[in-house]
Amino acid sequence: MKEKILIVEDEFIVANDLKIMLLKAGYEVTGIASSVVQARKLIAEKKPNWVLLDIMLKGDLTGIDLAWELKEMQLPYLYISANTNQSTLEAVKATQPYGFMVKPFRERDLIVMLDIAKYRFDLEKGTENSFENNDQAMDGIIGKSQLLKEVIEKIKIVAPTETSVLILGESGTGKEKVAHSIHEFSSRKSKPIVVVNCAALPHSLIESELFGHEKGSFTGANSLRIGKFEQANEGTIFLDEIGELPLDSQVKLLRVLQEKEIERLGGNKTIKVNVRIVAATNRLLEKEVAEGRFRLDLYYRLNVFPIELPALKDRKEDISLLANYFLNKYSTSSRKKVSSISKIALEQLQNYDWPGNIRELEHFIERNVLLAKTSEIETLDLPATVSKPFLEISGPLKSMEEMEKEHIMNALKSCDGKVSGPGGAAELLKIQAQTLYSKMKKLGIKQGYN
Template identity: 55%
Template structure:
């Protein structure tokens, strides 16, 4: 008996020692895992820890760490095993799943880990969609444990084994301890992600504020609004009426006219009279930006999307969200960008260069050009669908030579502005100087007048501008104009013009789309002129012209 008692005591001592060693071993593992989790700053750090330090401890071949959503009705993967060679992870694992699926909710309610045989789970009538996938992958057992942080449920860790006996209850204590550490690690990672997201938002708003401040300073320097539209002529009154009609709407506007006619001022007037006036109008000169950079300028880019993209940058469309964007010189936009602009107009969404997601924008478009866009479309230099999308509400700005009665008012306005800027007391212009301005042809329109008045103000030392030096016609311009003004018989000129109009009308003489209506002539008169000038049907049908031009 004593001998047997000694044997029993020896056996009990060995078991106690084994338990102590196991606890010491588990404590050492927990300390090591805790130290590594404490350094985890992002999901990739946590992914490495689970794969390198945790998964192998429990004979698992795969794992999924699922996050409980705030509404506590659904969960989705926070981290998961990557696919192995020849074995593909199903998309079903990436989607949201209901909490009450018989596994996730059971893990949350249990005090420790739970072990399931895959055969038993497959036999269930109502089973989660991810169970058949894992069974097909050769998984035969599943161990789950809840992840919590300060008694607040955060999710569930799934471990998958290839044998029915892969997991046993002796692993419960260690897995519970690791689950508590993962709860802290997961919260730290989520907090870091939120901080990074907030920092990105702060940086974006900072950049937007800087851009808006830039535009505000520029607008203060250049002036803006309806008050800067000067003139009372019949031609400019038509523009005022159109601006008043279109401004309250969100319609796209196309400003047409020669260079220097004040298209940007009209765009500002439309914006200032619109419901979007509380935000700054953003302007882009499509001709001033290199073709390689204009996409980034309009739509922004992600960090590293191309050489030199050291930071994320928001584009002009994002900056103009809920406001107006003015696209000057739209006729110079490269063809490869025209389709992307069309998408922004139609779908009201953009995509940054190098980005993978679309961004919704609410932007009112005002475009301007001094080109004949119909000609550009016919020459395949401008997309017809983009032209029709821009040409919703066209406004033609008259050249200064067609509104010369506005010159006195414009001159007074410019004298007052530039005198104030230069600190001079100039308030008048002589009749002789004004007559000189009225007799000039103004190829540069209002912009040319503005610059001439500014120069005159700087050169004047009295209260009245006595003279304005008009620019001399350069030899190159004179030579170019002489080429266009070669002396030809009037009949030849008339014949050429009629022939071009008939061709433009598709060979039609009469009718609503005929050449006679375009030339404002009776059809009989036009036919008589064509016979007199020797214009025959073969000259304009199928492009076959045999006469002398």
């Protein structure tokens, strides 16, 4: 039986285009409503399975008002709108839709979004079985918490599709592990996955790194260079810290997403590439869009299927599993016979907030394995939790950028201005030195600050 879809859209041309796309894809369109009042009537009469919902409608009520009603009815819906300011995006997100597309969009993107939305809805209702490889372990993704289980289910939903994925979460939550799992559970698993740290790319070389260059295309281009996208052809490219890409590079990336083709620097022909894009960021991209630092059209091309990773402090029941996983990993690699963590030490791990998330825990266990003098890690020297000062805030809240700048400057000060190498700020912050240099440049922090 065909899925029945109601279109709630007050622009006739847009609504008619949607209707044509949906009919062509095999859906039944139960009607077009231009207001919430009209939509309520059609929902009662036609009993649609899904609603495609614009935000700005005729009358006093908006699509967001209707969304809350649909949520009560357990009638799934997706937004299709050109209204994308930050406050609207936040209001939309609160209604927990199954998708959001910005106008204008391509027919292919609409159908892919509907396919994913339907599977997610069916999975929530328990009417679909997970993929046959559902019992396979995901390498390096450790834990049994409900929050992690939800992430794993999302990976298994989206991995076999060809859609782009945006992985969100704080630094150190395991975004690269998730990207690798998406690749391994896809039909592209026999092909390469190419990892690119966007924050570590010098601005002058971004285009060359991503798309390659021809010999002689610029001073120093002494030979042909194959870029990351060509290297990832038929496979997956993982663009980590995508929020760090400058706007001109975002334009070129958007073209690759839309046209599936690249041009090498200095070249005079386009090269077709078949690449699945997985991106990640620890930035709030809605805020970056609102402040003009990230392109709205690129955001929506990437955000068809977002996966948000929880902070470690929000899934503390996984800490002991992770700690023992890293204990086994580093005792084996260092050839030290350290086989257990005491109950007291595990309690210490549980009581710490882990601002650096899984990465901080991993480095901490590695250090303690190397320092252990017996077969058991008995007690730990953990720093005071860093979350307490935020409970004593007075005055206006600082922006994320201001806080990041202050945090980096404090790290530099404690390291006497040293950025890289042992005892440097990069080591203290547990990030790559090149990433720290890039952040310093972006935030206007001069090297040698103390």
